[in-house]
Amino acid sequence: MLTYTLSPDDPRPLYEQLVSCLRNDILSGRLAPGSRLPSKRSFAENLGVSSITVESAYGRLMDEGFVLSEPKRGYFVTQLVPMTRTCAPAPEAEILFPPEQERFSLDLSGNQTPAERFPFSVWTHLLRETVSDKGPELLVPSPCGGVPELRKAIAWHLSSFRGMQVDPKQIIVGAGTEYLYGLLIQLLGRERVFGLEDPGYRKISQIYASNGVACRWVSMDESGLTVSGLQEVGADIAHISPTHHFPTGITMPISRRYELLSWADEIPGRFIIEDDYDSEFRLTGRPIPSLQSIDERGRVIYINTFSKSLASTIRISYMVLPPDLANDYYRNMSFYSCTVSTFDQYTLARFISDGYFEKHVNRMRLFYARLRRQLLRVIALSPVAGQVEVLERDSGLHFLLQIRTQRSDPELRSLMAEQGINLLPLAVYYQHPENAPEHTFILNYSSLEPSGLEQALQILATLI
Amino acid sequence: MLTYTLSPDDPRPLYEQLVSCLRNDILSGRLAPGSRLPSKRSFAENLGVSSITVESAYGRLMDEGFVLSEPKRGYFVTQLVPMTRTCAPAPEAEILFPPEQERFSLDLSGNQTPAERFPFSVWTHLLRETVSDKGPELLVPSPCGGVPELRKAIAWHLSSFRGMQVDPKQIIVGAGTEYLYGLLIQLLGRERVFGLEDPGYRKISQIYASNGVACRWVSMDESGLTVSGLQEVGADIAHISPTHHFPTGITMPISRRYELLSWADEIPGRFIIEDDYDSEFRLTGRPIPSLQSIDERGRVIYINTFSKSLASTIRISYMVLPPDLANDYYRNMSFYSCTVSTFDQYTLARFISDGYFEKHVNRMRLFYARLRRQLLRVIALSPVAGQVEVLERDSGLHFLLQIRTQRSDPELRSLMAEQGINLLPLAVYYQHPENAPEHTFILNYSSLEPSGLEQALQILATLI
Numbered sequence: 016m017l018t019y020t021l022s023p024d025d026p027r028p029l030y031e032q033l034v035s036c037l038r039n040d041i042l043s044g045r046l047a048p049g050s051r052l053p054s055k056r057s058f059a060e061n062l063g064v065s066s067i068t069v070e071s072a073y074g075r076l077m078d079e080g081f082v083l084s085e086p087k088r089g090y091f092v093t094q095l096v097p098m099t100r101t102c103a104p105a106p107e108a109e110i111l112f113p114p115e116q117e118r119f120s121l122d123l124s125g126n127q128t129p130a131e132r133f134p135f136s137v138w139t140h141l142l143r144e145t146v147s148d149k150g151p152e153l154l155v156p157s158p159c160g161g162v163p164e165l166r167k168a169i170a171w172h173l174s175s176f177r178g179m180q181v182d183p184k185q186i187i188v189g190a191g192t193e194y195l196y197g198l199l200i201q202l203l204g205r206e207r208v209f210g211l212e213d214p215g216y217r218k219i220s221q222i223y224a225s226n227g228v229a230c231r232w233v234s235m236d237e238s239g240l241t242v243s244g245l246q247e248v249g250a251d252i253a254h255i256s257p258t259h260h261f262p263t264g265i266t267m268p269i270s271r272r273y274e275l276l277s278w279a280d281e282i283p284g285r286f287i288i289e290d291d292y293d294s295e296f297r298l299t300g301r302p303i304p305s306l307q308s309i310d311e312r313g314r315v316i317y318i319n320t321f322s323k324s325l326a327s328t329i330r331i332s333y334m335v336l337p338p339d340l341a342n343d344y345y346r347n348m349s350f351y352s353c354t355v356s357t358f359d360q361y362t363l364a365r366f367i368s369d370g371y372f373e374k375h376v377n378r379m380r381l382f383y384a385r386l387r388r389q390l391l392r393v394i395a396l397s398p399v400a401g402q403v404e405v406l407e408r409d410s411g412l413h414f415l416l417q418i419r420t421q422r423s424d425p426e427l428r429s430l431m432a433e434q435g436i437n438l439l440p441l442a443v444y445y446q447h448p449e450n451a452p453e454h455t456f457i458l459n460y461s462s463l464e465p466s467g468l469e470q471a472l473q474i475l476a477t478l479i
Numbered sequence: 480m481l482t483y484t485l486s487p488d489d490p491r492p493l494y495e496q497l498v499s500c501l502r503n504d505i506l507s508g509r510l511a512p513g514s515r516l517p518s519k520r521s522f523a524e525n526l527g528v529s530s531i532t533v534e535s536a537y538g539r540l541m542d543e544g545f546v547l548s549e550p551k552r553g554y555f556v557t558q559l560v561p562m563t564r565t566c567a568p569a570p571e572a573e574i575l576f577p578p579e580q581e582r583f584s585l586d587l588s589g590n591q592t593p594a595e596r597f598p599f600s601v602w603t604h605l606l607r608e609t610v611s612d613k614g615p616e617l618l619v620p621s622p623c624g625g626v627p628e629l630r631k632a633i634a635w636h637l638s639s640f641r642g643m644q645v646d647p648k649q650i651i652v653g654a655g656t657e658y659l660y661g662l663l664i665q666l667l668g669r670e671r672v673f674g675l676e677d678p679g680y681r682k683i684s685q686i687y688a689s690n691g692v693a694c695r696w697v698s699m700d701e702s703g704l705t706v707s708g709l710q711e712v713g714a715d716i717a718h719i720s721p722t723h724h725f726p727t728g729i730t731m732p733i734s735r736r737y738e739l740l741s742w743a744d745e746i747p748g749r750f751i752i753e754d755d756y757d758s759e760f761r762l763t764g765r766p767i768p769s770l771q772s773i774d775e776r777g778r779v780i781y782i783n784t785f786s787k788s789l790a791s792t793i794r795i796s797y798m799v800l801p802p803d804l805a806n807d808y809y810r811n812m813s814f815y816s817c818t819v820s821t822f823d824q825y826t827l828a829r830f831i832s833d834g835y836f837e838k839h840v841n842r843m844r845l846f847y848a849r850l851r852r853q854l855l856r857v858i859a860l861s862p863v864a865g866q867v868e869v870l871e872r873d874s875g876l877h878f879l880l881q882i883r884t885q886r887s888d889p890e891l892r893s894l895m896a897e898q899g900i901n902l903l904p905l906a907v908y909y910q911h912p913e914n915a916p917e918h919t920f921i922l923n924y925s926s927l928e929p930s931g932l933e934q935a936l937q938i939l940a941t942l943i
Contacts, residue, residue, distance in 0.1 A: 080732025268544025
């Protein structure tokens with residue numbers, strides 16, 4: 016007769032203890048498939064428990080499929096698939112955490128926003144207000160494109176800040192531009208060929224590749240991506256950042272913009288994805304009109320994010336679809352839930368409508384303009400002043416540093432790295448590094464301290 | 480000579496007014512490509528402004544690519560691509576909003592969580608605490624799988640609540656299960672064939688289809704998805720909800736679970752996606768062990784969400800990858816940013832670690848158990864008591880109602896709809912509706928009021 020020790024000190028009820036003993040023995044093979052279990056009464060006597068306890072345990076094991084009851088014959092262990100016993104347990108695979116990024120004491124290529132500048136108190140205040148005003152409404156699923164309040168606020172912002180006339184229904188809100196790219200691939204079709212700027216952010220190409228769509232590198236000239244380049248690679252979609260290209264800093268002139276729009280209009284199914292990621296930080300003058308705002312033929316998909324202008328960790332981005340694509344989206348993809356929490360959507364809507372966003376952007380723009388001036392002065396007064404040239408086009412949150420040196424770019428990079436400083440040559444953003452201008456390095460300054468740059472340049476002086 | 484009226488009352492500086500006049504005339508064609516612009520001095524005199532104003536305006540227009548300066552010759556309108564003038568503007572396409580869902584006064588198929596049950600005050604309190612304790616740390620991008628605090632909290636919850644032993648590094652946090660399915664397609668490869676339960680949620684198949692991967696419907700028997708069904712359609716991946724299948728309510732017995740694990744282990748590259756979406760709401764007894772917890776061979780991907788257990792609008796879900804897949808993820812997909820706001824991640828981590836989540840789930844379980852009993856009593860006392868049978872398996876947030884009626888299911892559905900009541904037959908969840916049991920209707924009760932059900936049944940009584 017089977018015997019188990021059930022303990023009244025165990026917090027689990029007796030029947031559950033019995034279930035787990037029996038289950039273990041069935042799984043381990045000690046109780047063979049097909050073997051008969053003791054009758055309820057005799058088992059209960061043997062264990063010193065009531066027969067209701069045994070009955071409950073058998074009932075549970077029947078529910079779980081471990082035990083069968085055959086009328087008039089009794090209880091039997093089911094014919095479990097023998098896998099558990101014949102298969103050796105898989106060796107415990109070790110999980111390699113994502114390869115640690117090298118840690119630098121100073122990162123001249125980092126693009127974080129300075130944390131202490133986030134309007135924490137306003138944000139939490141508005142969030143609290145949102146919770147108390149909206150209450151249960153926050154639990155109502157948002158429409159697939161985002162809550163109307165937020166999309167109206169974004170449309171208003173685009174109109175006042177960027178001169179864009181947009182129907183809030185054209186706006187689709189999502190948790191980051193990376194997520195929106197994924198939606199666009201589904202919307203545009205994965206048989207399309209996507210043309211990307213070379214040089215450019217590597218991540219965009221990784222997303223396309225990970226989604227199994229063809230993406231090709233398209234050459235640029237001093238006005239940005241070229242139409243001939245698009246034609247050469249047979250692109251259907253041009254994915255560009257005309258306001259401020261990273262890393263070259265190029266702002267695409269209006270003539271090239273019209274050329275691209277003409278290219279897109281030549282053949283149905285061609286589109287331009289305009290990534291306007293840091294247009295808020297053009298530091299002088301008004302920005303050039305967005306491609307979207309001069310597009311009369313519904314060929315431009317405008318994408319922007321609050322990552323740069325508010326915080327990258329809040330994860331809110333949006334795209335503006337031309338009307339036909341918006342209809343396609345609603346027809347084919349409205350089953351997707353919006354990926355941004357309603358709490359955050361309503362809070363951001365208030366943040367924009369109540370004027371906080373504009374104030375915040377203005378404050379940040381002043382902050383960055385001052386920082387930029389300080390940094391340029393640091394460079395001018397540094398020991399390398401005579402050996403570097405700053406290439407900048409008055410826009411965005413980075414500029415380029417051309418260094419006169421006999422050392423090769425990889426050499427200088429690794430010498431700086433040995434000193435704990437991350438300084439990246441432009442070549443790392445090129446698909447064909449041999450096309451990159453030599454001795455040109457990126458300076459992302461959004462979270463750079465003047466004193467840090469001063470030290471870095473002193474070290475640089477000893478190395479070049 | 481060109482003449483414009485510039486106004487000192489316009490809030491824009493004079494040079495910007497001039498830029499916009501000239502730009503408009505260039506775009507409209509009034510100033511032809513190639514035509515010469517007035518010299519700075521004479522233009523300034525004519526307009527009654529300083530020549531610095533004209534110079535600034537020309538400079539801007541050159542930046543924008545509208546104007547060229549030729550040394551010693553003067554300023555000229557560039558040869559813009561003629562598109563703007565030759566193309567008629569596209570007819571304004573109308574945006575059809577996503578087809579309005581029919582509005583019902585009572586939805587017996589809705590699956591919202593009852594809004595008034597959300598722990599608003601605890602949540603906002605923890606959020607405030609998070610902001611004041613973490614501060615700038617909230618602006619540091621989260622690792623691709625989510626912040627460590629949250630993943631540890633989830634691992635702890637899975638261990639104490641579900642008996643699952645999971646390394647936090649196996650956990651990937653994302654903005655909703657729909658988003659995670661998209662990641663899984665990229666991780667597993669889009670050449671795989673995905674097998675889905677028939678009947679089942681239509682949305683899962685829509686996501687696979689939208690991502691262009693093959694998905695096939697797999698037949699079920701009374702134990703759930705069948706291995707023979709998987710083999711028939713040649714599936715590589717089985718996507719199932721064994722704890723509580725929607726809409727049938729089937730809980731997969733342990734024997735079928737082992738059969739499926741054996742199937743998955745037969746050929747490398749086979750996996751099971753276990754969607755455990757409402758396991759927290761098994762109302763009696765302890766849940767059957769998850770497939771993940773009896774999987775010794777690394778074949779099961781476990782997915783769960785806080786949509787049911789907390790709120791669907793906060794958009795936090797997670798998956799537990801087997802170690803090998805976790806390594807693949809880190810190797811190939813760690814460029815993706817986590818899609819959930821760090822603010823929400825840290826707040827949820829506290830909510831779990833401080834015991835609020837467990838309390839909330841327990842409270843909700845009691846609430847649902849009471850509601851369920853009330854609703855069953857309403858049915859038993861209703862005029863249709865003799866003509867309906869409740870099919871339920873003590874788990875999850877819905878049960879089935881079998882109605883004895885001469886009317887066809889679509890007929891009854893539309894008669895109820897005319898009365899403002901949404902009552903869906905099981906057949907709507909079947910890929911092959913002819914396989915659905917007749918006269919069987921879904922009752923999702925999570926946000927159903929007993930009085931509402933009472934009214935609905937009185938109406939039903941007049942119709943059957």
